[in-house]
Amino acid sequence: MRAERTGKPARILAVWCPGWPEEDADGAEARAFGHVVTVVEDFCPEVEVLRPGMCVLGARGPARYFGGEDALARKIAEAVAAHGFDCHTGVADGQFAACLAARAGRLGRPVSPGDPGAPGAPGVVVPPGGTRQFLASYPVHVLAAPGLAGQLARLGIRTLGDFAALPARDVAGRFGAEGTAFQRVARGQEPRRLAAGPPRADLSTALEFDPPVHAEPAAFAAKGLAEQMLAGLAACGLSCVRVRVRVTGADGRESARLWRHDGLLSALAVAQRVRWQLDGWPPARAGGDDGPADEAAGGITLLRLVPDQLVPEEGRQLGLWGDDLISGRVERAAVRLQAMLGHESVAHPLLAGGRGPAEQVVLVPFGDMRDPRFPADRPWPARIPPPAPATVYPVPLTARVIDATGSPVAVTGRAVVSAPPDALMAGDSPWLAITAWAGPWPVTERWWDEQNATRRARFQLVTEDGSAWLAAIELGRWQIEARYD
């Protein structure tokens, strides 16, 4: 309650990009809003994102630096607009009023009875102390409290001005703590303090080698580097799930691997993983006639450790014997293979939910967290009935299916087959006569998602050689998704 303690309400500047989607499945929109936040952060490092499309910052300090609140609001709006985003800003006492002021800038709503208001203005600045007046004409429904607003409306209190004018004691008696908080909002005070975190510190550590060194000294230096990184994480009360080790060579080659960490690895153990990774570092190419040039070519110039997937440190109990990761022979072998082939190349499969055979298995890199996006134990209507196919092509084979007259088999939008399928050509194999078939089983999935939408009809086909196939037709094209035998 900074506002009450200092006697003056906090001046807040809100930045609003209209038309930003509220929610989306994979956070892509939220990440895109990060571009806007980055622009705003140039003016003030402490920016709080309320939701994609709306962020706020304390205006007092930056306004003093940039020559007043009007100038700050205009500059931020221009800077964001220069990056191609439609943007409106508003300054007022408190976050709630600032957000309304940003919207008012777009709607051309008058700030005060005397002010005509300009439609499409980049920013609206409510003068200090004028916030209560600015809010007075808004209906109570703008408070994000449907229950309270409904009760107030039934009592004949229709605007924030009416609500703010009620005696605070009576509001507390009738509506409790929630009512008091909202009345403070209606009066242009803050119900809670702006909770901006400091900008995320760069917790990675790096070491440059000049002149370039070979694998062994680099692995030796990695221990000190890992100690630095772990100390930096511990100072922030954080731990990481994985560590990315990035090695750059003198000739520009780069090797980056992710290693499971889980907050369990000591500096020595991290250094050991760097050593494993450097085991796969290609030696100097036998290019020229003699040594010196090749020495530099095989050398390492930069070693960087980047903590990945930061999580709060929860104080995990280490094993009693030694401080290394508690591991069996399988994990050791997996780590060795990952050093040889890369973190993602060694998979630990997990059954997941889905309609097609390819969706029913998730290949998790060894050591990563094992929670499928779609759990297997949910009902999946229109799933292909068991048994599961023994071969599931990661990339479906292109195929051709013809009927007895030799013309391609098609499926109508109402899932009617043009003619019984007679022969199949899967991939580059020869034509095979179809002896039995079942289908079509139409599937329409994720129609709301342009990228991942599928609309296909699946068939099971048995060919003359005894093979059984799972085929699908989508947009008139046949493909083989899986093979059963």
Added chain:
Amino acid sequence: MRKGISQVTGALDVFDEPSADAAPVGAIGLIGNAVSSEVAEALRIDGLSTGVLPVLPALAELLPAGGLARGSVVVVDRPGLLCLALVAAASAAGAWCGVAGIPDLGVAAAAGLGAEPARLMLVAHPGPGWPQVVTSMLEACEVVVVRPPARPPAQIRRRLEGVLRRGGGVLVAAGEWEGAPVRLRVARRSWAGIGDGYGSLRACRAEVVAEGRGAVTRPRRRWMWLPAPDGTVIPDETGDAGRIDFPAGPAAAGAPTAAEASLRAAR
């Protein structure tokens, strides 16, 4: 720390030796608590300490040892259902199973046959260093399935066979592997449950043939349900008669009857 690891590895080498069945008890006493969790893990695996890893009963009589003999190579013609069925029982009994070079492995089918997906280690693309990958896998896994590139050179074959003999693992090669004692293949098969535009695949009656050297010079042939309607593999005693009515069971669950109906209406 490195010394500790080498001790552990050494202890496991002893443990994995097929002839040293009595050794683990002594080994626990010698190396103390440092490896107790590993030894406990190893002891938890039932039925894997003997010289033969279990296979599904229907396949047992095709293999000369009645199972997957430790230290041996078993060849399957291609990486299909038979290949998965071969390792399913060992995986169910607690063995880890490594798979190299089969990016299109149907994990759900393996699970349906009884294998445990949580004990699978998959390397889809081992690349030219595949013998090294298989060797690393054999240090951790009792069974390793590999699709070798066309005609692996004799030198690489001999080296891997040496690793198998020392470590006591089993290599299932899906493809060519000269000189292997047993080769399995599906000679004939017929699918049941599917008709001309109706039903769905439910079971497959397959004739599996085992050929090879030594004890299996004469090919052995067995008819079996691969898979049976309940997803298992069971021997089929009806023999060569070519009969295709399959064991009684409930009607295929989830068969899209609406689509069938619309299809019949269209005819």
